[in-house]
Amino acid sequence: DTGVSQDPRHKITKRGQNVTFRCDPISEHNRLYWYRQTLGQGPEFLTYFQNEAQLEKSRLLSDRFSAERPKGSFSTLEIQRTEQGDSAMYLCASSLHNTDTQYFGPGTRLTVL
Amino acid sequence: EDQVTQSPEALRLQEGESSSLNCSYTVSGLRGLFWYRQDPGKGPEFLFTLYSAGEEKEKERLKATLTKKESFLHITAPKPEDSATYLCAVHGSGNTGKLIFGQGTTLQVKP
Secondary structure (H helix, E strand, O other): OOOOEEEOOEEEEOOOOOEEEEEEOOOOOOEEEEEEEOOOOOOEEEEEEEOOEEEEEOOOOOOOEEEEOOOOOOEEEEEOOOOHHHOEEEEEEEEOOOOOOOEEOOOEEEEEO | OOEEEEEOOEEEEEOOOOEEEEEEEEOOOOOOEEEEEEOOOOOOEEEEEEOOOOOEEEEOOEEEEEOOOEEEEEEOOOOHHHOEEEEEEEEOOOOOOOEEEOOOEEEEEEO
8 A cells, every 4th residue: 555645755946937746645535635834833734625626725825826636536736926935845645534544745845946 | 713732842852761742732622633753854654643531542662642631742761763853733623624733842862
């Protein structure tokens, strides 16, 4: 059984560029979550999917952020017109049900220059 | 508002020196408290889930306990490989299942 995978692991981009991250959850997990973590802080919730439906978005998720999970399997998180404040670790997690343990991927470290 | 506070922020121990990490929480109707371990540059690794006051769980040198207001992660005779950041989280109010995390406790165990 493979765990949650994320790609890329690291991304360096210039301010104003668009970036896209991918997350592959544990197979048969129907819930998928995105979190953002900055240095010295715990992860902060961004959004989540149940199957292909995006059911909640945090107010941290500005209009420049969009997430999809088109077939209820993998998910993508896109950031348009990146800003230096977007530099963070972007974590993906999946679970079987809403009260179940969430298992995290290794994260994507974004650096915006 | 749901809130999780961990203390201390950082802890240095000598190998074999037992101690405890604290997680205080405020949430409407606890539906699960989670402990994770996070190594630098990696994603959180699941350790324990606790659901009700009085519950305890153990794994190797770690033991997690839960009361109505806080949880403790007890580390017995720690080894250098236990060095990591330990994160506490609770399920937020509502049915989303989103986790509310504390800021973590960074543990360093010296040989």
